[in-house]
Amino acid sequence: MxxxxxxxxxxxxxxxxxxxxxxxxxxxxxxxxxxxxxxxxxxxxxxxxxxxxxxxxxxxxxxxxxxxxxxxxxxxxxxxxxxxxxxxxxxxxxxxxxxxxxxxxxxxxxxxxxxxxxxxxxxxxxxxxxxxxxxxxxxxxxxxxxxxxxxxxxxxxxxxxxxxxxxxxxxxxxxxxxxxxxxxxxxxxKYRVAPYRPETDLTLDSRQLWQGIRCPRCGNFWWIQKHYALQCKKCGYCEATETAYVRTICDYGTLYFRHNLQVGKLTEFLGKGYNKQYLRKILAKHFVPLNLRSRQFSYQNQGEKFEYWFSNESQYFNNLKRRTTWGK
Ligand SMILES: [Zn+2]
Structure with missing residues (x-):
């Protein structure tokens, strides 16, 4: 691909x-x-x-x-x-x-x-x-x-x-x-390397970003929180909460590709209404930890969109998707 x-x-x-x-x-x-x-x-x-x-x-x-x-x-x-x-x-x-x-x-x-x-x-x-x-x-x-x-x-x-x-x-x-x-x-x-990336990411950009989890179907940021899923208030799209968090972490990683993933920064990126404990859980479950001895606990940033970063886990996320549509 x-x-x-x-x-x-x-x-x-x-x-x-x-x-x-x-x-x-x-x-x-x-x-x-x-x-x-x-x-x-x-x-x-x-x-x-x-x-x-x-x-x-x-x-x-x-x-x-x-x-x-x-x-x-x-x-x-x-x-x-x-x-x-x-x-x-x-x-x-x-x-x-x-x-x-x-x-x-x-x-x-x-x-x-x-x-x-x-x-x-x-x-x-x-x-x-x-x-x-x-x-x-x-x-x-x-x-x-x-x-x-x-x-x-x-x-x-x-x-x-x-x-x-x-x-x-x-x-x-x-x-x-x-x-x-x-x-x-x-x-x-033997000579293969990762694709070229610019020197700077979004860190020094002063623009205000829309925070939160973005609906992949309509682009809205407002959700109704259900048991295992989030439902878009605008278009009704349903996504497993776990997938929504992972996808949003990848969005952050794509924009701040020069930085590791840290809970503090990700919490800011998610904005109000999201659970820090759950974010920690998701990071531990799906991402690769770095500098274990440091107080600033962080995770590896691949700097790619969800579809590429987790392309090998598509089966897992498809199963989660099926679970969100149970009983409908
Ligand atoms: Zn939507």
């Missing part, structure tokens, strides 16, 4: 608790559009290639202090396709080694990111004595984009609709030839 980038998770969570600035809103929309484009390519790729095709989505690598993010790697035949996805819109022309956007020269090359990623991969493979040809591919996911490439380039550039046809042909010809088993996935795992 391709996860939303930390920045997108942060902005989406922030939007549910305060008014975003103009820049934040623009960034959020751009990130959401980019993510949708990536999911589309993931889905189409899966539909086209054969089931056993070796593939890695969204890989962050670090080599000698240098960091690089790769959108997608697919091995077809004995070639490794390094795929970079761009959701640019407007008209782009590549002429005499320069990129132009709507007629104006760009200060950076659209090719530079993929060139760098290619060089880092090539170096890793060389150090591990792995011979595999790496093919650089850029796919433009926005259907309104117009790309003209006048110069020869060794980078394959495709629109989304061309990409499908191109991939299909590759996949068909490779299945006739067969492909070797090459250990590129295992080698790259």
């Amino acid at each position: 391709r996860k939303k980038a930390p920045e997108l998770q942060y902005l989406e969570t922030l939007k549910t608790r305060t008014k975003l600035s103009y820049q934040e809103q623009q960034q959020l929309e751009a990130d959401q559009k980019g993510y949708r484009g990536e999911l589309t390519i993931d889905r189409l790729t899966k539909e086209i290639i054969v089931a056993q095709t070796p593939i890695i989505d969204d890989l962050n690598l670090q080599v000698d202090g240098q960091r690089v993010q790769l959108d997608k790697l697919v091995q077809i035949g004995n070639r490794l396709y390094l795929i970079d996805m761009k959701d640019y819109h407007g008209k782009y022309i590549f002429r005499k080694r320069t990129w132009y956007h709507n007629g104006k020269p760009l200060t950076h090359s659209i090719f530079s990111q993929i060139e760098r990623a290619h060089d880092i991969l090539a170096r890793i493979f060389m150090e591990h004595n792995l011979t595999i040809e790496i093919v650089k591919v850029i796919v433009f996911t926005d259907p309104s984009a117009v790309i003209e490439i006048e110069d020869q380039s060794e980078i394959v550039v495709k629109y989304l609709w061309e990409y499908c046809e191109w991939l299909q042909k590759l996949s068909q010809s490779a299945s006739k030839q067969g492909s070797g088993s090459l250990p590129w996935q295992q080698i790259l795992q």
Whole structure:
């Protein structure tokens, strides 16, 4: 599963608790559009290639202090396709080694990111004595984009609709030839790192946040407390109290990703009407404790939304959900 980038998770969570600035809103929309484009390519790729095709989505690598993010790697035949996805819109022309956007020269090359990623991969493979040809591919996911490439380039550039046809042909010809088993996935795992995060979280932001547990269906913050569940006063949505607390702790963790989880701060985040003892119980039950000897007892912060942080526990939370609907 391709996860939303930390920045997108942060902005989406922030939007549910305060008014975003103009820049934040623009960034959020751009990130959401980019993510949708990536999911589309993931889905189409899966539909086209054969089931056993070796593939890695969204890989962050670090080599000698240098960091690089790769959108997608697919091995077809004995070639490794390094795929970079761009959701640019407007008209782009590549002429005499320069990129132009709507007629104006760009200060950076659209090719530079993929060139760098290619060089880092090539170096890793060389150090591990792995011979595999790496093919650089850029796919433009926005259907309104117009790309003209006048110069020869060794980078394959495709629109989304061309990409499908191109991939299909590759996949068909490779299945006739067969492909070797090459250990590129295992080698790259050694260099894998967590996705990039900005230096600062929400700590120094002076905006007032809406406190409490937020209804995931309608965004309201007012609940009727039932025996094991909370029921939204506005839309009637029912959620197990345990899930609601865990989900809200994850919201806090996503916004304050530079900090550990502490009862005091979480109590503030929850606001009035919530039980500190119950919060302690939930933290002890679901989160990983840190610095046990310190007076400031705290828990590990993964800085992710509930759906990712607790993706391995979905069965447990689904069972809780069933319990809230008993007798209805
Ligand atoms: Zn609601």
